[in-house]
Amino acid sequence: MKELSLKVAVIGAGVSGLHTARELKTQGHAVTIFEKTNRLGGTWAYDPRVEPDPLGLDPGREIVHSSLYQSLRVNLPRRLMGFLDYPFTERKDPREFPGHEEMLLYLEDFAKDFGLVELVRFEHEVIRVERVDEVSHDWVVESRTRRSESEEEEEEEEVFEAVVVCNGHHTEPRIAHIPGMDSWPGVQIHSHNYRTPEPFQNLIVVVIGNGSSAVDILTEISSVAKEVHQALRASDIHFKKLESHDNIWQHSMIECTKEDGKVVFQDGSFVYADVIMHCTGYKYHFPFLRTNGIVSVDDNRVGPLYKHVFPPQLAPWLSFVGLPYRGVTTLIIELQSRWVARVLSAKVALPSEEEMASSVEELYQHMEESGWPKHHTHQLQNKFDYEDWLVTQILDLPPLEKWKEEMYFSALKKITSIDDDEFRDTWDINKWMQEIA
Numbered sequence: 005m006k007e008l009s010l011k012v013a014v015i016g017a018g019v020s021g022l023h024t025a026r027e028l029k030t031q032g033h034a035v036t037i038f039e040k041t042n043r044l045g046g047t048w049a050y051d052p053r054v055e056p057d058p059l060g061l062d063p064g065r066e067i068v069h070s071s072l073y074q075s076l077r078v079n080l081p082r083r084l085m086g087f088l089d090y091p092f093t094e095r096k097d098p099r100e101f102p103g104h105e106e107m108l109l110y111l112e113d114f115a116k117d118f119g120l121v122e123l124v125r126f127e128h129e130v131i132r133v134e135r136v137d138e139v140s141h142d143w144v145v146e147s148r149t150r151r152s153e154s155e156e157e158e159e160e161e162e163v164f165e166a167v168v169v170c171n172g173h174h175t176e177p178r179i180a181h182i183p184g185m186d187s188w189p190g191v192q193i194h195s196h197n198y199r200t201p202e203p204f205q206n207l208i209v210v211v212i213g214n215g216s217s218a219v220d221i222l223t224e225i226s227s228v229a230k231e232v233h234q235a236l237r238a239s240d241i242h243f244k245k246l247e248s249h250d251n252i253w254q255h256s257m258i259e260c261t262k263e264d265g266k267v268v269f270q271d272g273s274f275v276y277a278d279v280i281m282h283c284t285g286y287k288y289h290f291p292f293l294r295t296n297g298i299v300s301v302d303d304n305r306v307g308p309l310y311k312h313v314f315p316p317q318l319a320p321w322l323s324f325v326g327l328p329y330r331g332v333t334t335l336i337i338e339l340q341s342r343w344v345a346r347v348l349s350a351k352v353a354l355p356s357e358e359e360m361a362s363s364v365e366e367l368y369q370h371m372e373e374s375g376w377p378k379h380h381t382h383q384l385q386n387k388f389d390y391e392d393w394l395v396t397q398i399l400d401l402p403p404l405e406k407w408k409e410e411m412y413f414s415a416l417k418k419i420t421s422i423d424d425d426e427f428r429d430t431w432d433i434n435k436w437m438q439e440i441a
Contacts, residue, residue: 008348012036013164017115017126019046021046023087038129046069052199059193077428078106079419084335135295145162171290173289177195191278193279201227205229208277209222213282230251231251232251234255235257243255299322312390336384342401351399352397
């Protein structure tokens, strides 16, 4: 099989884009990274600004890419966060669970050490990705740039042989749709626009969600708020006050809101609140991508995609890196990007279009039979099956060490527990490693 060297566009200079570019460059491809901001790092580049629409519903709003809050620390141990051949060693923050600034320094060092910075076209927002024609494998990438407010926007087009989409999925908010929310008089905000707890001083706040950000934010807000009430979708949740916190209550999900400020929960409890905070996740969003319906986003399912990466009808010339969640994100990105780079080099072969499409349909059918909601298509299950499968496709990697899987699932239990919100400082990782050895 003859190896190929292609001209490849990478959309985004965050974790996915940088590692994908490194792998493509290593395999001998000519890489251009398009980044709409003036810095690399993606969601790890903290931005103190928030959007003018706190719920993120206005499609014409000025979009702030990053969703980081000022106090955010990584929620997985440092030794899990780094790439397999580029460990996440100490820069300025020696903690096992460092702050977001440390992760950005790590990514900046990674980009410098592998010669990626010079591949990035900063302040180039991709506004169109489209095949040159229906029979060609080539893609037109149209980008828009404006280096200062006083300059006119410039648009330019360039043709590439392949495109890898790495634009992240923590920018376009998903919100809970609650009866009465349009007429509820309080403030509603999505966690995407949360930065610091001070605006919630002495307020009564309802937080919807139980993910890592929800737990972080409600715990932090409780230090200044009068009361914090967490709304959960779990069927076994009933109204209770948490013993570990003086001013946090848990409820079932919100049933409705009233014009007098009342928030009514499904368990029959209610509270008159000032703020509802939606910690309800994000939408996959590719406004630049034009595939004539071949690839679409339906209820947060991006598809059809073979193994969350390749659209069968357009593979391997279009691919996506970084869509799955509920796993070690950096590891998944690393394995996906290695796979993509080797496929484009013709070192690794994909199944036929028909076989890939059949695999996707099997996944969809299994989800439907299991009652697994469509919007969880890219949520990985409680094993490292996907990561282990990717390793088998890359060929030159040894099997993943078992401790990585065990550490991740141990961390996952701690991440979503309000009663263990100090775990980043109390979990002795070295002792834990010795105990499982």
